[in-house]
Amino acid sequence: MHPSTWLKINDIGLYCEPGNFYIDPMSEVDVALVTHGHADHARAGHNTVYASPETLAIMQTRYGEDMAVHQHIISLGEPITFNDVSVTFYPAGHILGSTQILIEYGGYRVVVSGDYKRRHDPTCPPFKVVPCDVLITEATFGLPVFTHPPIEDEIDKLLHSLRVFPERCHLVGAYALGKCQRVIIALRDAGYTKPIYLHGAQLKLCELYQQFGIDLGALIPVSEVSDKKLLAGEIVIAPPSALADRWSRSLPNVRTVMASGWMQIRARAKQRNAELPLIISDHCDWPELLQTIEEVAPKEVWVTHGREDALMYQAQKMGFKARALSLVGYDEDEQGGD
Amino acid sequence: MEAFSHLLEQLYFTSGTKAKAQLIADYIANTPDPDRGWAIAAMAGTLKFDFFKRNTVKKLITERTDPELFAMSYDYVGEVSETVAHLWPDSEPVNELPSLSSIVDTFSTVSKQKVSETLARYLTMMTPSQRWALLKLGTRGLRIGVSARSIKQILADFGGKDIKEIETLWHAVEPPYTELLQWLEGKSDKPDIQNAVTFHPVMLSHPIEESDIDSFLPNTWQIENKYDGIRVQLAVNTEKDEPEAALYSRTGDDISHSFPDLLESLSGNMVLDGELLVIHNANAATSESFAEPEVDTFNSLQQRLNKKKPAKALMQSNPVGLIVYDALVLDGESLTEHTLAVRRAKLEDWFSKRAIPRLFLSTTLQAHSPASLRNLHKTVCENRAVEGLMIKRLNSTYVPGRPKGQWFKWKRDPLVVDAVMMYAQRGHGKRSSFYSDYTFGAWQGDQLLPIGKAYSGFTDEELKKLDNWVRRNAIGRFGPVREVNKALVLEVAFDAVHPSNRHKSGVALRFPRIHRIRWDKPAQEADTLDNVKALIEE
Numbered sequence: 113m114h115p116s117t118w119l120k121i122n123d124i125g126l127y128c129e130p131g132n133f134y135i136d137p138m139s140e141v142d143v144a145l146v147t148h149g150h151a152d153h154a155r156a157g158h159n160t161v162y163a164s165p166e167t168l169a170i171m172q173t174r175y176g177e178d179m180a181v182h183q184h185i186i187s188l189g190e191p192i193t194f195n196d197v198s199v200t201f202y203p204a205g206h207i208l209g210s211t212q213i214l215i216e217y218g219g220y221r222v223v224v225s226g227d228y229k230r231r232h233d234p235t236c237p238p239f240k241v242v243p244c245d246v247l248i249t250e251a252t253f254g255l256p257v258f259t260h261p262p263i264e265d266e267i268d269k270l271l272h273s274l275r276v277f278p279e280r281c282h283l284v285g286a287y288a289l290g291k292c293q294r295v296i297i298a299l300r301d302a303g304y305t306k307p308i309y310l311h312g313a314q315l316k317l318c319e320l321y322q323q324f325g326i327d328l329g330a331l332i333p334v335s336e337v338s339d340k341k342l343l344a345g346e347i348v349i350a351p352p353s354a355l356a357d358r359w360s361r362s363l364p365n366v367r368t369v370m371a372s373g374w375m376q377i378r379a380r381a382k383q384r385n386a387e388l389p390l391i392i393s394d395h396c397d398w399p400e401l402l403q404t405i406e407e408v409a410p411k412e413v414w415v416t417h418g419r420e421d422a423l424m425y426q427a428q429k430m431g432f433k434a435r436a437l438s439l440v441g442y443d444e445d446e447q448g449g450d
Numbered sequence: 451m452e453a454f455s456h457l458l459e460q461l462y463f464t465s466g467t468k469a470k471a472q473l474i475a476d477y478i479a480n481t482p483d484p485d486r487g488w489a490i491a492a493m494a495g496t497l498k499f500d501f502f503k504r505n506t507v508k509k510l511i512t513e514r515t516d517p518e519l520f521a522m523s524y525d526y527v528g529e530v531s532e533t534v535a536h537l538w539p540d541s542e543p544v545n546e547l548p549s550l551s552s553i554v555d556t557f558s559t560v561s562k563q564k565v566s567e568t569l570a571r572y573l574t575m576m577t578p579s580q581r582w583a584l585l586k587l588g589t590r591g592l593r594i595g596v597s598a599r600s601i602k603q604i605l606a607d608f609g610g611k612d613i614k615e616i617e618t619l620w621h622a623v624e625p626p627y628t629e630l631l632q633w634l635e636g637k638s639d640k641p642d643i644q645n646a647v648t649f650h651p652v653m654l655s656h657p658i659e660e661s662d663i664d665s666f667l668p669n670t671w672q673i674e675n676k677y678d679g680i681r682v683q684l685a686v687n688t689e690k691d692e693p694e695a696a697l698y699s700r701t702g703d704d705i706s707h708s709f710p711d712l713l714e715s716l717s718g719n720m721v722l723d724g725e726l727l728v729i730h731n732a733n734a735a736t737s738e739s740f741a742e743p744e745v746d747t748f749n750s751l752q753q754r755l756n757k758k759k760p761a762k763a764l765m766q767s768n769p770v771g772l773i774v775y776d777a778l779v780l781d782g783e784s785l786t787e788h789t790l791a792v793r794r795a796k797l798e799d800w801f802s803k804r805a806i807p808r809l810f811l812s813t814t815l816q817a818h819s820p821a822s823l824r825n826l827h828k829t830v831c832e833n834r835a836v837e838g839l840m841i842k843r844l845n846s847t848y849v850p851g852r853p854k855g856q857w858f859k860w861k862r863d864p865l866v867v868d869a870v871m872m873y874a875q876r877g878h879g880k881r882s883s884f885y886s887d888y889t890f891g892a893w894q895g896d897q898l899l900p901i902g903k904a905y906s907g908f909t910d911e912e913l914k915k916l917d918n919w920v921r922r923n924a925i926g927r928f929g930p931v932r933e934v935n936k937a938l939v940l941e942v943a944f945d946a947v948h949p950s951n952r953h954k955s956g957v958a959l960r961f962p963r964i965h966r967i968r969w970d971k972p973a974q975e976a977d978t979l980d981n982v983k984a985l986i987e988e
Contacts, residue, residue, distance in 0.1 A: 256515070257523045257536035356876055356883050376536070378462065379528055383930055385876070387463050422522045429516070 113218035115246050121437055126224065126248075130217055131197030133162075135224050144180075145199065146171070147226030148210035149289055162186050164201060166209025166324060170289065173320050186211075188237075204228035205239035206394050207290030208321060214242050222246040223408065229393065230400040231263070234297055235290075235326055239404075247410040248437065251418030252395040253373055256426075260373060260397040266390040267298045270369060273388050274345065280367040281343045283360055285352035285384070287372075288314045290394050292349050293321045295371050296328045298392075299347070307332045309343060311350035311359070340364060356385055373397070405432060451547040453481055454489050455576075455583035461594040470596055471604050478608055478631075485550040487626025492587050493594065494601040496625055501557035501588030506566050507534055510573075514539050531591070535581035540574040547575060551626065557588065599701045609634025614651040614850050617702040622646035647685045647694040649702040650721055650778050650786075651850035655857035658841065662858055666820045671841050672790055673815040673823070675830055676859055677773055678748045678837040678946070679727035680755070684772060688717040689782065697726075708757045711765045712772065715807050720800075723776035724812070727751055732771030732808045743771060743810045745835045747987055748960065749948040774801075775812040775840070778848055786848035793848070815839070831862040835987075837945075838862045864943040865985050866965055867977040870898055871938045874920040875931050877905065884913055885920040885932065888964070890940050892955065892979045898936055899955040899979055907943065907963035916967065939968035939976050947985045957982055 120127045125137040133143040140157040147153055147163075149170030154163070156175035160182040161168065171179045186192065188211070191200045198216040206227040215222045221244040228239050228250070253260075274282055286292045292314050299308065307330040310318060318331055334340075334348055344364045354360060355368055370386035373393025381389035396404065405413055405427055412433040415423050420436040427434040457477045464470055474493070478486050491497045511520060511534045520537060527533045548556070553572065560568050569588070573581050586592045602620060606613040611634065622643035623630045632638040681700040687693065695713045697706045706713055709726070711733070728746035750768050754760060777797045778786050785793045794814075801811045815830070817823040823841075830836050838861040846856040869890035877886035887905040891898035908916065919938060926933035943965035950958035957979070 255523050255526055256519050257527055257533060259536070358883055361883055377527055378532055381463060385465070387465070389463060419522070419526065422519055425518055425522075 113220070115215075115217075115220050115222050118217060119215070119222060126437075128194070128197060128215060128217075131194035131199065131215070133194055133199075135213060136226070143194070145213055147204065147213060147224070148206055149174070150207070150227070151289075153226065156180070160184065162192070162199075162201075164188070164209040164211050167211070169320060169324075170209060170317070173316050191216075202240040202242050203237040205230065205233055205236055207233075208235045208293070208324060208326070210236055212239070212242065214244065220245045222248065223410070224248045225250055225404075227252070227395060228404075229396050230403060231260070233294065233394075235293055235321065241404070241407045244408060244410050246412045246414060247405065247408050248414040248416060249401065249404065249423070250395065251401065251415045251420050251423040253393065253397050254401060254415070254419040254423035256398045256422065258373065258376060258397045259399055260376070260391055260393045263294070263298050263392055264302065266371070266392050267295075267302050269388065269390060270299070270347070271302060271304065273367065273369070274347070277367055278345045280345065280365045281363045282345075282347050282369055282388075283355060283363060283366045284347060284349045284369040284371055284390075285355040285386070286314075286349050286370075286392075288351050289317050291371055291392065293318060293326065293328060294394065295349065295390075295392065296331075297326070300327070300329050304347075305329065306346070309334050309337065309346055309348040311348070311354055313351045313354070314349055334363075352384065402426065402430070405430065451550050451553060451576075451580065451584070453477065454485070454492075454550045454587075455580040457489065458583045458586070458592065458594060459579050461596065465595075467596075467600060470594070471600060471607075474596065474601070474604050475608055478604070483628045483631060484626035487628055487631060488550050488554050490601060490605070490627055491625030492590075492592055493596055494598040495590070496598075497587075497590055498625075499558065500590055501554075502565050502569050504530070504589055506569065507531070507585060507589070510534075510566060510570055511537060531582055531585035531589070534573075534585060535578045538573050538578075538581055540570075542574050543577075544575045547580065548572075553584070554626075597701075598703050602702070605630070605634060609636075617649050617651045619643055619648070620702060621648040621696065621698075621704055645687070645690055647687050647696050649683060649685070649696075649698045649704075651702070652681065652683060652700055652723065653776075653848050653850060653857060654700075654852040655840065655842075655859040656852065656854070658858040658860040662841075663820050663823060663860075666817070666823050666841075668818045670844055672794065672844055673817055673826070674775055674812050674840045674842075675815070675836045676838040676840045676861065677725040677727055677745065678835060679725040679745075679751055679773075682724060682726040682772065683778075684712075684716075684720075684722045684724065684774075685779075686716045686721075687719045687782075689719045693717075705755075708754060708760060709770055710760070712770050712808050719779065719782040720777060721779035722772070722774045722809075723778060724772040724774040724809075726770055726772055728754065728768045729771030729773075729808070729810070730769065732769045743773060745773075747835060747948070748946065769808075771808040771810060773810045773812045776848065789845045789847060790842055791844040794844075827860055836862075862945075864945060864965070865947065866941055866943045867892065867901075867982055867985075868939050868968060868971065868975070869901060869942050870936050870973045870976045871920075871934055871940055872898055872900055872936060873928075873931050873933050874916075874924075881913070884917045886913055886917070888916070888940065889931075890942060891936075892977050892982050893974075894955075894979045900953070901955045901957055901979070901982055902942065902944070902959040902962040904940075904942060904962045904964050907965060908967065912967060937973050939971040939973055940964055941966040941968055946987060947982060949986055955979055955982075957986070 118129045124139055126135045133145055134141045135145045136147055136153040137144050142159045144158040145162045149167045154171050156179040158180045161180040162184045165185045168183050186201045188201055191198045200214040201211040204210040204212040204226050212226050213224045223242050223244040230239055286295050309332050340362045341364050368386055369388040370384045371390040371392040374380040375389030376391045413427040414435055414437045416437045424434040424436055460473050461470055515537050524533045602616045603613050606616045623641050629641045633640050683698045686695040695716050697709050699705050728750040730744040754768050780800050817826050827839050841858040843856050869892055871888050872891045873889040874885040875887040889900050889903045891900045920934055923935040924932040942962050944959040944962040946960040948958050
């Protein structure tokens with residue numbers, strides 16, 4: 113049976129009828145399979161949740177221990193069954209604990225990519241190419257203008273700026289889950305050993321990363337710095353929403369840095385009032401999206417959230433059957449961990 | 451080229467004139483000639499030619515990318531150069547890019563047929579941000595928020611000179627400004643500009659105070675209408691081998707290209723100070739030069755500003771002329787050391803001996819006492835083409851800058867309306883965490899239509915209160931713009947209202963600013979759009 117007959121889109125999200133479960137549902141459901149911990153994919157209040165141990169820990173950190181009645185830890189690569197439907201989680205390389213999901217039913221294999229990337233990320237195992245009939249892929253950066261530079265180059269820009277403006281507090285806007293930790297690790301890899309200062313919203317998740325054995329070096333909450341003037345010449349990481357907020361007024365001579373895949377487009381960087389845009393993404397860029405489609409070589413490509421048109425067009429040009437799935441509700445900006 | 455691209459990148463994202471100036475100064479200090487001079491020319495807008503046409507760029511990218519994907523990308527990015535910079539498919543990085551000057555040289559000498567291939571070769575060597583820099587440079591479309599005036603200030607600071615010296619030299623020196631830069635660094639003599647037609651820094655006025663009016667004595671002041679046009683300087687020398695005529699803005703920008711109709715018929719050797727206006731009888735027969743000028747509004751002049759090449763029809767419907775109020779040079783003689791009384795007498799004499807189309811001598815007005823001066827101000831302000839009075843000390847010599855107590859402007863009282871705040875946006879630089887830019891509207895029935903935007907006129911203390919109010923009353927978001935409850939009345943002051951078909955409200959305000967914040971006034975009692983339209987000048 114063709115997946116279009118049993119894999120449905122409704123206003124809650126992607127629903128597998130024969131297995132009676134949702135993947136990354138937008139609102140409370142009976143059974144939810146969650147690909148990763150970003151707030152727009154992982155919501156609280158489901159009856160039963162299946163997810164990786166890291167994702168469940170992230171959800172507990174954010175929503176409390178009782179974020180779902182039943183919480184099932186999955187093991188990567190080990191199938192579980194829902195009625196006649198077999199489901200297997202594989203790594204997606206997006207953030208700590210992120211997964212893609214293979215669904216097998218009626219002689220068809222469908223892979224739901226979730227959010228994913230193909231670059232090296234020390235916080236999670238790399239994306240696994242899972243052969244399938246239908247690949248449901250995200251398209252956050254689904255335009256040929258997006259080719260993300262190596263993270264080392266971008267971190268160099270930040271370190272260079274610290275040398276040129278040693279008197280300015282470098283306030284880096286980075287999403288609290290994933291981006292923040294990746295920026296910290298890249299700074300450490302580049303030899304930056306000084307303490308890094310954090311906005312309150314970043315703290316708990318950094319601690320969680322550390323509990324999973326990821327070394328982030330010395331981190332100090334900004335709230336514990338009594339004389340904010342001492343933050344001149346230091347790196348402070350805060351959620352993007354805090355960059356231009358009243359919170360930042362207490363920091364000395366701020367230089368606004370923004371770490372996001374969107375920073376590649378000047379107008380987007382300007383909108384953020386970023387003085388130093390860093391192109392750091394946890395999603396595939398355009399070449400990686402095409403690479404993935406080629407390597408997975410599905411019969412059909414279904415494109416979800418992002419710039420579907422261009423990726424569909426390109427997939428068709430490459431000889432794949434392609435359609436757009438209009439999944440609404442996945443934020444591309446502050447919530448989505450771009 | 452790497453350094454120039456890096457500079458542009460930084461300038462693009464840096465807000466604040468001071469920080470930008472720092473970056474440019476650093477570049478000038480650390481970049482050799484002639485590269486830095488070409489960069490200055492690019493930023494100041496004095497490059498003489500386009501390296502390539504926009505169309506060449508479009509053709510190149512069309513040959514190399516899928517048109518559908520290009521269209522979708524352009525749609526998202528919103529700008530051709532940036533889209534091309536990212537989509538350019540070929541990449542063969544080189545160790546070191548050609549220098550900026552060698553790129554300029556190449557494009558200035560390459561044959562027309564080879565332009566496209568040359569551009570492609572460069573783009574292939576470059577990173578996306580370098581490509582963007584080249585495309586912006588080559589089509590003379592740098593938008594980095596640095597005015598020519600700021601560049602001159604930066605050069606003055608760099609060489610420890612007064613900006614007036616730079617302004618005087620500016621139009622007599624050419625890119626890549628090697629002579630100028632060498633002089634600024636103390637390595638060579640000041641460039642020789644004898645005989646060149648060039649800008650003379652202008653003398654400016656102070657706003658008048660009540661006490662100045664009270665101490666007014668007859669026969670010591672020259673009183674004139676303050677016209678609502680733009681202050682310009684007309685420099686002509688047709689008595690040398692290569693005749694020249696140029697029109698400069700108050701800040702020394704050469705705006706000749708926009709006003710060929712004014713410049714074409716001039717001869718002599720003079721530098722005149724005056725007001726540029728749309729004057730309907732400007733082009734009348736020469737004998738009528740003593741006629742009253744039929745002056746049109748600033749709005750009609752505005753259509754003539756910033757045109758690279760004005761259309762004939764526009765020059766006919768909106769002909770420009772000059773109301774001359776002072777002379778710095780007449781018949782080759784410099785007059786700046788003379789008093790205004792002497793300069794005026796010479797100017798009157800000069801005008802009486804010839805009739806030059808499009809030039810009008812400004813009329814002087816009389817007052818005998820502070821009271822009659824106040825009366826005069828009231829009377830002239832009834833004429834909407836006049837912005838107020840200019841009052842100049844008769845014994846003042848022509849001193850560039852804004853010397854104290856010499857020249858006064860007495861503007862008409864601003865117009866005010868009570869408008870309702872509709873949207874707010876965060877400011878830049880120091881104000882980047884404050885909602886400091888406000889869009890306000892007037893009522894049409896029970897609907898508010900936006901009539902303008904203001905971001906000045908309030909104190910820091912008031913800004914904090916406004917910011918707080920916006921945050922508490924925000925009801926929607928459009929990108930960076932917050933929509934607010936339609937509940938706060940702003941008393942907005944402005945210089946004039948003009949009809950406008952660009953705005954839904956049909957009006958455009960000139961220089962709107964916040965006059966008072968009417969925390970007390972209910973929004974329903976704010977002005978209607980009809981009230982605002984009634985203020986449009988006829």
